[in-house]
Amino acid sequence: MTAFMNLHDFLPLGPVPEDEDISLSPSMINTAQVCMRLVGYKRAKLSSVSVPQNLVFGSALHWVIEGYLKGFINPSPEEMAERFGQKFEALRVGRLIAMAKTKTTEIQEVIGRKLAMGFPSYFENLGIRPVVIEGNFKLKIGPREYINMVIDFVGVCERPIYGPDEELLADVGDTVILDWKTASMSAGDLFVQYGYQLTYYWLAVTLACDRLGIKPPKLCGYAEGFKPNVSKLNSTSLNNAVWKPIHWAKRRQSDLDEAVAYALVVAKRLRAGEFHRAPHMGYNSPCDTATGKCDMAGICLDGSLAGYKNPKGFNLAVLV
């Protein structure tokens, strides 16, 4: 039997009391830029029943990279690949895995092994000494509003970094921030240059640099491991699973101010229990209004449930 229900009847989408803390993450704020309704789903932990295979993949790869950077895992290609395979398997055992749309488990494992194998030489070529590896930071941005984040990597240049036109981007001793990303699509110039995730990292490292004994950040960027879209294990395209050159970016004080202001807006909407679309959305925003999967479909622009009836209900299987 299929169960139908109105999501609003059971999701914890009410207001947050004034005396309760609100903790945000860069990911949640990123989601809020797309749609507050998605933030609502996230807070309701609708996705906790199954674990996306891509998340398992990314977690295993992060673990291998952390182990290598801390000297716990031998940098030989064989050891890196083997450790990835073991962790990828261990994280999958006993979990309900939501399969990736385009890749089988076997393909994911081959790609992960290749990226793990290639990471040590890629990292050595960067010439950056680690200062923070998977470090927890917490910022207080309002009376009861916080941003928690885990920064993959903060380091100090041991060699200069030059741009595509041979211009000096960072000199020896300068601080850089990196985030490991793996995807079949590049993060994109706009996201690298202006995305809030690296902006919050930049702010946190700026505030922590004295404590860490480093200079304020000079550059930030995504170290991207490319996951080719292949369907067969013998595809030559698997050789494209490599780490890409880093596209470096900077942040300005106005970027930091804007990012904090936006985080406070998200916190205000959470506190008010406003999980409708925000006014900055375009008509073709990538939300689920058009597909009908969102329970607010069609009424999200005013955020009012007055008179709202969901004629069809929703299939729980569709949602989880």
Add this chain to the structure above:
Amino acid sequence: MEVQLLEAPEPFVKATGQEFDRERSAFLEGLKEIVLTDDDPADEEAPF
């Protein structure tokens, strides 16, 4: 209000001797739990 830093990690210093061996064992044996959460997605392809 001014943004305040409430938490930051200590700078990474590679341990030596027995301390390193202990840390390495703990790491490889998975004593440090990996929390699978998309709060900070390791993979941007990961669906919501």
